[in-house]
Amino acid sequence: MDVAVRTVDLRKTYLGRGGRRAAVEGLSLTVPHGGVHGFLGPNGSGKTTTIRMLLGLARPDSGTIEVFGRAVPRELPAVIDRVGAIVEAPKFFPTFSAGQNLRLLAAAIGVPAGRVDEVLEATRLSDRAGDRYAGFSLGMKQRLAIAATLLKDPDLLVFDEPTNGLDPAGIREVRDTMRSLGAEGKTVIVSSHILAEVEQVADTVSIIGHGRLLAEGTVADILGGSGTPRVRVGVRDHDRARQLLEADGLAVQTEGDELVVAVDDPSRVTRVLAGGGLYVSSLVPVRADLESAFLALTAGEGLGGEADRAAGGRMPGGRVEGAA
Numbered sequence: 001m002d003v004a005v006r007t008v009d010l011r012k013t014y015l016g017r018g019g020r021r022a023a024v025e026g027l028s029l030t031v032p033h034g035g036v037h038g039f040l041g042p043n044g045s046g047k048t049t050t051i052r053m054l055l056g057l058a059r060p061d062s063g064t065i066e067v068f069g070r071a072v073p074r075e076l077p078a079v080i081d082r083v084g085a086i087v088e089a090p091k092f093f094p095t096f097s098a099g100q101n102l103r104l105l106a107a108a109i110g111v112p113a114g115r116v117d118e119v120l121e122a123t124r125l126s127d128r129a130g131d132r133y134a135g136f137s138l139g140m141k142q143r144l145a146i147a148a149t150l151l152k153d154p155d156l157l158v159f160d161e162p163t164n165g166l167d168p169a170g171i172r173e174v175r176d177t178m179r180s181l182g183a184e185g186k187t188v189i190v191s192s193h194i195l196a197e198v199e200q201v202a203d204t205v206s207i208i209g210h211g212r213l214l215a216e217g218t219v220a221d222i223l224g225g226s227g228t229p230r231v232r233v234g235v236r237d238h239d240r241a242r243q244l245l246e247a248d249g250l251a252v253q254t255e256g257d258e259l260v261v262a263v264d265d266p267s268r269v270t271r272v273l274a275g276g277g278l279y280v281s282s283l284v285p286v287r288a289d290l291e292s293a294f295l296a297l298t299a300g301e302g303l304g305g306e307a308d309r310a311a312g313g314r315m316p317g318g319r320v321e322g323a324a
């Protein structure tokens, strides 16, 4: 696998009131080259701290970072031109148009003015290039920020919570932009504490909690670890249905008005129940989604210790820390 970013045993502590506290604790991450990588974790799990270290904005206490094979921060000057990032909200002149803002920036960093049209096109802002920045929606402002990071035509883009504060339309716009950048072959790292915001665009994800890696892999890997498929069964006589299914060796749970049965072949449920004179009114597969996997993995965040480890143990998919 061609690797864009690799960290090994990364650790960063901060001095707080109660002494030194680890924000990042032994984090080993691998981000493949090309495509969108979701960097996920609850608030305070260490995402921003990790991103700041990747960009040379914070120094790790220990551990190593490589960006395109170069050690960061030592060899950062050799790769910095290949990296674009939005870590904090960038500043633009409100009364200038999008195009004017980008042309100013291009001149400041020594990029030919012709590149401005290309980045406006890449972020689908071409037809708004003449409009004043002050009149932009939040989603458009965020796309302009992405356009600014594209001026240098970097190979790696790092966006820290780029959809924070956006409405659903803005989230969709930013998501579409990230997707097309990933499809073009760029490596896009996007952090979020809301999994649904990156699930649809991420080719690979890493999930962290308390500064540690909980799982890493393709979205399919992580979902694949959720175990036997489950179906939600609508049937009148719950108790009797449960007896019949359990007598057939199936694991059954009651969730609200329905039974949830872990079974590889759903027709077995209808067969068993019909055999006992019960008829199924509905049979719906429980979709394994990344949100459930994420919640299972980060369950107990804030409790720490055993709760985290137990939650991790339920997730054999992807690469799970402790199981790898």
Ligand SMILES: Nc1ncnc2c1ncn2[C@@H]1O[C@H](COP(=O)(O)OP(=O)(O)OP(=O)(O)O)[C@@H](O)[C@H]1O
Residues within 6 Å of the ligand: 014, 015, 016, 022, 023, 041, 042, 043, 044, 045, 046, 047, 048, 049, 050, 193
């Ligand atoms: N400069 C700092 N000084 C002291 N503590 C810090 C500093 N920066 C971060 N921390 C602490 O480190 C931990 C991780 O913070 P970080 O911002 O990296 O998490 P995050 O996952 O990005 O969270 P969020 O989604 O809320 O931004 C938190 O407990 C935070 O309070």
